[in-house]
Amino acid sequence: MTVATIRVRLPTSAPSAVDRSYDITVGRGLLPSVGAAVKAAGGGRAVVIADAAIAATHAAAVEIGLQSAGIDAVALIVRPGEGSKSITEAGRLWDALAERAVDRRTHVVAVGGGVVGDLAGFVAATFGRGLAFWQVPTTVVAQVDSAIGGKTGINLTAGKNLVGAFWQPHGVIADIDTLATLPAREFVSGFAEVVKYGMILDAAFFSWLQGNVGPLLARDPAALTHAVERSAALKAGVVEQDERELTGLRAVLNYGHTFAHAYETAAGYGTLLHGEAVAIGMARAARLARELGRVSADLVARQDQLLLGLGLPVEPPPGTDLPAEALLEIMARDKKAVGGELRFVLPDRIGHVELVEGVPTPLVRRALVG
16 A cells, blocks of 8 residues: 655744644555554544544544544534534534533544535634644545645635634545545545646646546546645645745635635535536636736636536536626635735646736626626
């Protein structure tokens, strides 16, 4: 069994000088190893926060592994779907931790996709002023993106991820075998974030994706391992340089997301899967870049072809084609907006993007409808 380890190197935190760096481990058959990892990190107790859809399978395997390592473990189950990233669900979990007299030696282990990872991470960051936290992502989007980098949060009616905290995990353990059981729609959805990495940072990886659509969709373990490992390494490199989005570098990871979050919010959380919204958002971003003269129609077409080849949408599905004005209003509340002025991450070639300010609203409107 080949296991890849990617080190996320972060600065120590003063005044305690604690080393906050951690490993992303990618491979097959890794779920039983979670217990040993938590034990080695000093965990005496563990709370597994898991998606209900995998509670009896992947989460149970993690819980058994924890108990086998001599760790007192209990599972808290979260309903599937974006609706669980709410203040109500966070409050329920806080109460559950309090009822169990959770102390500072308790580690929180998130098992599931991006929703569970974001929610569990936020709960870990805020309960008891911070509990040790592990990510055990079981979806494509979580393994390549959301489980890495320490962003945690919940949604408000006004917008996605508006309340949250930076809270780095002690480790990320990505078991490729968990992807074999994903429903087809959710599996495909995750590849939007994979394509994103090629678009923003690695033209050679983009070309590799173009040549490996078949093996990826067939869930070939070797192809999936490479896609996850390369995506994770690319994100880790950005996080190391701009952990808290202070220099603007980490903003490149939001390519397509300003549009995507607007579609998700306006359509109602859960109507579009996050990856589907990101794919549409990247298509809109590429069109906006074309309107601004930054890229040619050929780049737009190449990105569209790869997304469509992977089974991802580039247009809103019937019934979710929302008015441009409603989307613009939501985008004005985006965290990347400054003073209500929209800023977008836009490509100038495959493998490179920039944060662009002062984009005329009429061009954004045209990108939304064209």
